[in-house]
Amino acid sequence: MSDSVKSVRHSEVEVNGVRLHLAEQGEGPLVLLLHGFPESWYSWRHQFGPLAEAGYRVVAPDQRGYARSAQPAAVDAYTLLHLVGDVTALIGALGAESAVLVGHDWGAPVAWTTAALRPDLVRGVAGLSVPPLPVGGPPPLDTLRESFGEGFYQVYFQEPGRADAELAADVRSSLRRILSGRQPDGVPRPWVIPAGGTLLDTIPEPERLPDWLTEEALDAFVADYAGHGERAFTGGLNWYRNLNRNAELLAPFTGLTVEVPALYVAGEQDLVHAMLPPGALPYLLGRLPRLRDHVRLPETGHWTQQERPAEVNAALLDFLAHLDG
Template sequence: MLTLDHQLLPINGIQLSLYLAGPEDGPPVWLLHGFPECWQSWRHQIEPLAASGYRVLIPEMRGYGRSSAPEDIEAYDLLTVCSDIQAAMAHFGQSQVCVVGHDWGAPVAWHLALLEPQRVKAVVGMAVPYGGRPRQPATTLMRQLYAERFHYILHFQTPGLAEAEMDADPARTLRMMMHNTSAAVPKDFFLQDKPANAGLFDGLEDPGTHPHWCSDAAFAVYVQTFATQGFRGALNWYRNFERNWQRTEALAERIIEQPALFLLGDLDPVGTLEAYTLRQMPSRVQYLEQHLLKACGHWIQNEQPERVNELLLAFLRRHYPAQAC
């Protein structure tokens, strides 16, 4: 049976909660979760990676679970979150790593590849592509296009607004977000046709149970992740689009030169939202392997874990083999 170690690392001015598995001398693979998730979102990948000889490191990202959740919104900008992982890598003396990210974890993974071209030997993104630094912050365009219609990212911009709705019942929040962005539900959660001042879940019904791809035990971990600190820290990631854009100016001309794998579900609404970025991606990622998983929604590594593991391990064998590191 796989044994997981847990550590609390005092790094980068915060406490980072981190789970570890696999041989201590194995090549490190970092698994970075997204929103509104937790380290448990990688439950199907941990054991296959560890069994293949990799040292698997799964943080609870800043603002989540037992990791620190600073008060300041600016404490959650993208480069600061990247520096959490960089500091943890330095803590373990890691000179070569692979970084894997899903949802918000994907931009962190892509930017770590840009920031650490020598240390990051391979990078994997799931659900959220990389198309280079945009010409303007994404929220600037959203405010132009969605002045009168609802957009979840704009809804998240006002501190306290989404928290009041989401913190009232974390289990309900997670059920709603999981169901309405998975393959089983055709409704497009991210592009709902309702007024700009509507609530996040207005017009949606609580399914009453979590999706089939999330076990009772796993769902309990998700709920516990937000039971104490709520969703404030996680939502603050969304409140830094302008700051992220400003702070990444020095990276604007860089491309990702490492071998890169990108996985997307064909029913993931992010694919629609990021259509332009997807078209730009081959020009910004030099050695790119892409796969579109059929009948798959946003929660790709949970909805189709066997296929994800097959593609991930094959990519690692080619570009970051355990026996050669």
């Protein structure tokens, strides 16, 4: 384990009735790092040291349902409004008046939405991989079915218990496959499960781990998920099971833009881009009237801050420096 990760402090805090595990390093203005699926605080291992050394208090929670944090039983306890509520409560619980939010994968929609709904608490926001998707609008699952079919992974996740059991049967194998998964030709394609197949049929066991993912890192992720047993991935999957509910709950905010300073960073081989209609990205980035930079990372897939830590850290530090003058 690197010295940077060894110096991370661990604690727990209860927000909105849910116990969250926190990893923290440094002192100064608060920066919250919000992970995605299927990850944990450890996905930010390369960011703690550089951001803390630059004078920031860096806190990465395991978000509700994930890793070492508590897992509410009800599916509808994982809406975007619950997740935004966790972030806003966490800022207060940490004794801060505001924070800079950095989100990757599912953490990005949480960061974007928090910034849109509570700009009084957010000094700046950075999204990795996932751009600022529209708030509200039509039920997204209908559109996903029309575009990619019933086998599209976000549709496949909707049946309670199915993906949960497949992924939890061998946590290490599931994480190794998902984190290593990448098209051999580097062309991102949507994750679609063939009829009659299972979730992992489309992601073979890798012959070796990618250069950015060590056995030690895989050990850390597996250990984080071990405490939930057969429900190891259920909390994270429940986020997907609220896609249509999110659109309903956020309908009053349809068309809302993100009015705080913003940064967007994404790999050019990220599968998220394969899910966007042609020409959609410029439209989505238009929701960021104070977008400082759009950083494109060549030969980079979905796991942005783990695959290209030096470039991501440089972009974040530049963004933070301009926020702080």
